Amino acid sequence: MTSFGYFLSCEEFTPTQLLDQARRAAAAGFSRLAISDHFHPWNDAQGNSPLVWSMIGALSQTVDLPVTTLVTCPTTRLHPAVTAQAAATSSRLLDGRFALGVGTGEALNEHILGDRWPSFEDRADMLEEAVEVMRKLFTGRQLSHRGRHYTVDNARLYTTPAGHLPVHVSGFGPKAAELAGRIGDGFVTMSPDHEAIGRFRDAGGDGKPVIGGLKVCWGEDREEAAATAHRLWPTEHLPGELGQILPTPAHFEQASQLVTREQVSRNVPCGNDVEEHVHAVRAYVDAGFDEVYIGQIGPDQAEFFAACRDKILPALAG
Template sequence: MTSYGYFLACEEFTPGQLLEQARRAADTGFTRLAISDHFHPWNDAQGNSPLVWSMIGALSQAVHLPVTTLVTCPTMRLHPAITAQAAATSSRLLDGRFALGVGTGEALNEHVLGDRWPPFAERAEMLEEAVELMRELFTGRQVSHRGRHYTVENARLYTAPRGRLPVLVSAFGPKAAELAGRIGDGFVLMGPDEEAMGRFRAAGGEGKPVIGGLKVCWGEDREKAVDTAHRLWPTEQLPGELNQILPTPAHFEQASRLVTRRQVSENIPCGDDVEEHVAAVRAYADAGFEEVYIGQIGSDAEAFFTGYRDKVLPALTG
């Protein structure tokens, strides 16, 4: 059975708007929340980027839904020991209803301290060591670690998670999918890619959950919704590794000039055609995803929540 959650986009909304969306999501019938972790938005039009760990603390007091990061990078901007402390506290605040989604990150967020941006193979190696280190710390025991990328001396999480804190690994290519199968408690995938899911399961992911997300732009006027999605999230349609290697919102704005309005119209559900939205979400369920997170693009959140409460979610769960 697939669970349907709401995706909170820190890149696009203020802290107050995110909290209100979380409350509306709970009232609408979404059963869980996911939240992005960014230092920068993808472009200036999105215009926001609150700290995810502050937001999770606030969410724990605002709603009673499970929360997952989709995704955080525990390798550069935040040391894995600090990420482990933040995740453990989040898990305690949420009474164990927290999952830590991790990935190898994007230069957009991770280069801000002046660190060199490594190639994928090195970033994957860093992520594997970081996950191993965080899991040691989650035990609540004192940890000393001297690895290739990280050093920790006499570190102990006195506020450790109660029970197992799942670490879900995101992947955007075949090698990353195999890494996710090997080290992850689950797989984060932003589209129903059967080849990637097969690699994940063959590498050790059999029986582990697959989690996905998609963005939509619900609205009465489909053409206006397409314009909104094209203005705010053209980056969803950028090919290859551009999302991982471009360093600033300005670079994404330059690259996004190549993204056509037609591409957005064909790849992002826009407007209020219930069948279009249901088909896009159901593709994930049919592919075997255990959790799917849907995020609304633009300011018309009220119309989205009403439409999904009255029409889309009943069609998906009925």
């Protein structure tokens, strides 16, 4: 059975707002939380970028819901050994209710230390080695590792995860889906793509969870909601690999001039038509997703959570 969670967007909201949303999500009947890991927002209109690990610590003291990163890049901005320590501590704080979603990252966040932005093939190879390093460290045994991309010298986690810590792997193309099936405990993908899920299953993902979600903009006036979604999240609709290679919010703002309000309105559930929102979420259920996370765009958070509590989540459960 599919479970429904709320997506906390570190790009769009302040730390205080994110904690308030987590409380509202729990009260509205969401059963889990996901949270993004960004150094930069996608554009200046979003305007935030709190550190995800600080947020997870605060969330552990705020709600009792499971938390998953969607997603962390453990390869460039943070060494996998440091990411492993952060993830293990998060698992302890959440009493084992933490899952680490990982991916190959975007230049937007990962270029900040001046490293060369690798090709996808290199990034995928780096991610595979990083996952191997992290899983070895999660055991609590001392590790020395000298691989193609990473060196670890006599490292040991003294605060280990609370039980098994799942590592879910994100993928948006055939090769990434196959990598997720081969090395992941689950598959993260943000569209109800039957072909990608099939590749994941065939590559070793049979029986493993599929995780993803969507953004919506609930509001009384559909046109105003579409305008809000277009102002804040046009980047979701950029084609191809632009999301992986553009290095700054300014570059995303330039590219987003190609995205029209009409395009956003066609692709993002907007307004207060319950059936429109339910239909969009059900597409993920029908595609075989085990966890679906919904993120509300813009300031109408109270109205959104009231609609979820009274209408949307009951309709999805029915």
